[in-house]
Amino acid sequence: xxxxxxxxxxxHRRSRPRGPSYGDYRGRLMSLTTTANQSxxxxxxxxxxxxxxxxxxxxxxxxxxxxxxxATGYKANRHADAVAVGIWPSRGLSILGFEIxxxxxxxxxxxxxxxxxxxxxxxxxxxxxVANPNVAELSEIPATWGFLExxxxxxKETKTAPKLEPSPLTRDFLAAxxxxxxxxxxxxxxxxxxxxxxxxx
Numbered sequence: 001x002x003x004x005x006x007x008x009x010x011x012h013r014r015s016r017p018r019g020p021s022y023g024d025y026r027g028r029l030m031s032l033t034t035t036a037n038q039s040x041x042x043x044x045x046x047x048x049x050x051x052x053x054x055x056x057x058x059x060x061x062x063x064x065x066x067x068x069x070x071a072t073g074y075k076a077n078r079h080a081d082a083v084a085v086g087i088w089p090s091r092g093l094s095i096l097g098f099e100i101x102x103x104x105x106x107x108x109x110x111x112x113x114x115x116x117x118x119x120x121x122x123x124x125x126x127x128x129x130v131a132n133p134n135v136a137e138l139s140e141i142p143a144t145w146g147f148l149e150x151x152x153x154x155x156k157e158t159k160t161a162p163k164l165e166p167s168p169l170t171r172d173f174l175a176a177x178x179x180x181x182x183x184x185x186x187x188x189x190x191x192x193x194x195x196x197x198x199x200x201x
Contacts, residue, residue: 044150046102049130050082052155053098053148057084061091065180070119071172072179078119081130083177095166097124098148101131107140114142123173126161 044052050066057064064084069076082098097120101107107129110117121127121144128146129136138159141147146161186194 044102044132046100049100049102049132049150049155052150053082053084053100053130056148056155057096059087061086061088063087063181065177065184068120068180069176071170072175075172076176078116080117080120083120083124085177092125094125095123096161097121097127098130099128101129101135103132104135107131107135111140120173121164122167123169125164125166127164128161130155 054064062084064082066082068080068083070078080097081100084096084098086092086094086096097117099110099117101110117127126146127144128148129141130148130150132150135149136147138147141159144162144164145159146157147159148155149158150156151158
């Protein structure tokens, strides 16, 4: 699971663990620069893998959300580490799902119950494992999954994700995506304050 990343700009937000939003990863690009000077076969923490994923599926072509549930309220019982939604019709408006695994033990735990991803997998056009080197063997990757592996300071598509036959989106899942987008977006009052401060300068 993705660990909570403190956001000093929004201290009022809920405290349950959640992954970085599209906006969160920008503030950590300096740490990625440091990482780039290290070994190409190093292992990254889960949040750094999420940073690279956010950079790969960035606006304006994509909207990416982390820790997306299959529903809201009492119906929410499964989460995807990330979901990316294509914005440009020319690219098919695809929905991509991701499981992020930083360690071999984390991946083996996932393999023990691979069907737990089905609650969100069924809505996706493609599904990927995102992992460090030596976390997963190609032979272990389910036939319906692709594999984005951290190599040479970026994510390489080691295994192509096949096109799936997604189920129609339900209102439950749509509500979960919208809630995540709302939680990740700056509040209107904060935007007004930032604009006012900018004009004052």
